[in-house]
Amino acid sequence: MLKLRNVATNFGNSVIIRGVSLEIKKGDFVSLLGSNGAGKTTLFRTIAGILKPCQGTVEFKGRQTNRMSADKIVKLGLSLCPEGRHLFPQLSVHKNLMMGAYIRRRDHKGIKRSIGQVQELFPILKERKEQMAGTLSGGEQQMLAIARALMSDPELLLLDEPSIGLAPLIVKNIADKVKAINEMGTTIFLSEQNANMALKITGRGYVLESGSIIMEGPSNQLITDDVVRKAYLGA
Amino acid sequence: MELFLQQVFNGIMLGSTYAMVALGLTLVFGILHVPNFAHGNLYMLGAYVTFFLISLYQFGFWAAVISSMVILGVVGMLVERFVYRPLIGQPHINMFISAIGLLILLENSVAVVWGTSAKRIPHPYPDTVHLLGITTTQQRLIVIVAAVIMIILLQLFIKKTIHGTTIEAVAQDREGAQLVGINVNWVSSMTFAISSAFAAAAASLMAPIFMITPTMGALLVMKAFVIIILGGLGSMQGAILGGYILGLVESLGGGFISAAYKDVFAFGALVLILAIKPTGLFGKESN
Structure with missing residues (x-):
C-alpha cells in the first residue's frame, strides 16, 4: 500500500532523512521507533506531502505521491495525525x-x-x-x-507520537484504541519513542536512527533484540 | 438632542463601511499573517469601477455595485496569486515590501489613467427621509442596511457552512488544514476575493456621498488597521465592533468638538484603548 524507495529529505540546509526504503501492506500495523531527533516526524511529514523529498520516491496505492500536495494525498486515503x-x-x-x-x-x-x-x-x-x-x-x-x-475515512493512518506528554494510564487507553482501529481494518503506521508500548501492539517495526533505517523486523523479535532493548527499552 | 442623534446616525453609517473594510482586512490578516497594506487601494479601485460602470456604461446603481464586487473579487484573487503567494515561507518583510509596492502601483495607476481630480457618482437615492426626528438621505440609510446585511451574511457563511469554516481552519492552523485535505491556496484565494469584494461594496455604497479620489484609500487603510488592532488582531467580532466604535468616535468628536480634528479622535481612541487593554477588545493573550 505504501512504498518508499531511497527517500531523502532536507530541512533547510541539513539532511534529516537519508536513503529510507520501507513498505507497508494493506491491513498492517507497523511501528516506527526512534529517539528524539531521529527523523520520525520528518519522515511522516514527507509521506503526507507537507515536506517534499529531495531524492527517492513515495508510492501510495500504486501512485507516486512525492510531488503531490498534502491535500491531494489525503484525498487518496492517507491521513496523518501529526505530532x-x-x-x-x-x-x-x-x-x-x-x-x-x-x-x-x-x-x-x-x-x-x-x-x-x-x-x-x-x-x-x-x-x-x-x-x-x-x-x-x-x-x-x-x-x-x-x-x-x-x-x-483513511485506508492508511499515520500516527506521529500519540503518547507524547501523556500520563501512562492515558497512553494505555490510547494504545488500546489504536489497536482497535487497526482491527477494524485501517492500516496503521505508528511512530513512537515509547518503544515498549509500540512493540506490544504492532506486528512489525522499523528502527530509525539519524535519519536512516537501521533495523526492521517483527515486533516480537525487536522487543527481545539487544540493540533495541539497550537503546529504546532502557534495559 | 437632535444634533446628537444626527451625529450618532452618521457615526453608524461611517462605522458600517469601516466594519466592512476592517472585516476584509482581518480575514486576510488571519490567513496570511501579514497586513495587506494595499487593502485601502482595492477599496479605492472598487469605487472607480463603480463610477465608470455608471458614468460610461450606464449601469444602474445596484448592477454597478454588484459588478464592482465581482471585478474586485477577481482582482483580489490575482493579487493573492501573483503578489503574496510566491512569498509564502519567506521572511515577513518581503510581504510587507510587496504590499507597499502594490499600494503605490494601484494608487498611481489610477491617477495616471483616470486623473487625480475628485469624481462623484450621481446620487441614485437623493430623497430625504425623516426618522426619529433626524433628517437624512435614503442613500445613507441604504449604506447602513446593506452593510448590516452583508456583515450578517458573511458571519453566517463562515460560521455555518463548511467552505466558510475552512477560512477559520486555515487561520487557526495552516498545517492542520492541509492535513484534513483542505487546499490552502484555494482558501487564500477565496478569502482575498471576499475581502476585496467587501471593500468594493463599502466603497461603492459610499461613493455617492463622498468624493472619490486615487488617494481615498490611504487614510482609510490606516483607520482599518486602527480598527483591527482595536478589536484584537484576527477577531471578526472585534473588527465589526471596532468599526462602529471608530465611526461613532469620529462622528461625535467631529460634530461636538471639531470637525477638523475628527481623525485625531480616531487615532486617540486607539492609543487610549490599547493603553487600557493592550490585546484589543476581543484580543486573546498571546501565548
Whole structure:
C-alpha cells in the first residue's frame, strides 16, 4: 500500500532523512521507533506531502505521491495525525471533526456514521462536543486529533507520537484504541519513542536512527533484540 | 438632542463601511499573517469601477455595485496569486515590501489613467427621509442596511457552512488544514476575493456621498488597521465592533468638538484603548 524507495529529505540546509526504503501492506500495523531527533516526524511529514523529498520516491496505492500536495494525498486515503496535533483550537470539537471529514463533505450519511464511530471509540468527545478544542486536556486533544484523522475515512493512518506528554494510564487507553482501529481494518503506521508500548501492539517495526533505517523486523523479535532493548527499552 | 442623534446616525453609517473594510482586512490578516497594506487601494479601485460602470456604461446603481464586487473579487484573487503567494515561507518583510509596492502601483495607476481630480457618482437615492426626528438621505440609510446585511451574511457563511469554516481552519492552523485535505491556496484565494469584494461594496455604497479620489484609500487603510488592532488582531467580532466604535468616535468628536480634528479622535481612541487593554477588545493573550 505504501512504498518508499531511497527517500531523502532536507530541512533547510541539513539532511534529516537519508536513503529510507520501507513498505507497508494493506491491513498492517507497523511501528516506527526512534529517539528524539531521529527523523520520525520528518519522515511522516514527507509521506503526507507537507515536506517534499529531495531524492527517492513515495508510492501510495500504486501512485507516486512525492510531488503531490498534502491535500491531494489525503484525498487518496492517507491521513496523518501529526505530532503537536495541529487541531483548530478555536473551533468546537464537533467542528474539528467536521473539518476532518472535509474531503467527503457531501457524504452526509457517511460523516454521521463516522462521528458515531469515533464517539464510540472516545466517548469523551461526545461529552465535549461543543467545547473549543483548545480548552481540552492533553489526552483529550490527542483523542480528538486521532478522531479527526479518522474522519476522512483513511485506508492508511499515520500516527506521529500519540503518547507524547501523556500520563501512562492515558497512553494505555490510547494504545488500546489504536489497536482497535487497526482491527477494524485501517492500516496503521505508528511512530513512537515509547518503544515498549509500540512493540506490544504492532506486528512489525522499523528502527530509525539519524535519519536512516537501521533495523526492521517483527515486533516480537525487536522487543527481545539487544540493540533495541539497550537503546529504546532502557534495559 | 437632535444634533446628537444626527451625529450618532452618521457615526453608524461611517462605522458600517469601516466594519466592512476592517472585516476584509482581518480575514486576510488571519490567513496570511501579514497586513495587506494595499487593502485601502482595492477599496479605492472598487469605487472607480463603480463610477465608470455608471458614468460610461450606464449601469444602474445596484448592477454597478454588484459588478464592482465581482471585478474586485477577481482582482483580489490575482493579487493573492501573483503578489503574496510566491512569498509564502519567506521572511515577513518581503510581504510587507510587496504590499507597499502594490499600494503605490494601484494608487498611481489610477491617477495616471483616470486623473487625480475628485469624481462623484450621481446620487441614485437623493430623497430625504425623516426618522426619529433626524433628517437624512435614503442613500445613507441604504449604506447602513446593506452593510448590516452583508456583515450578517458573511458571519453566517463562515460560521455555518463548511467552505466558510475552512477560512477559520486555515487561520487557526495552516498545517492542520492541509492535513484534513483542505487546499490552502484555494482558501487564500477565496478569502482575498471576499475581502476585496467587501471593500468594493463599502466603497461603492459610499461613493455617492463622498468624493472619490486615487488617494481615498490611504487614510482609510490606516483607520482599518486602527480598527483591527482595536478589536484584537484576527477577531471578526472585534473588527465589526471596532468599526462602529471608530465611526461613532469620529462622528461625535467631529460634530461636538471639531470637525477638523475628527481623525485625531480616531487615532486617540486607539492609543487610549490599547493603553487600557493592550490585546484589543476581543484580543486573546498571546501565548
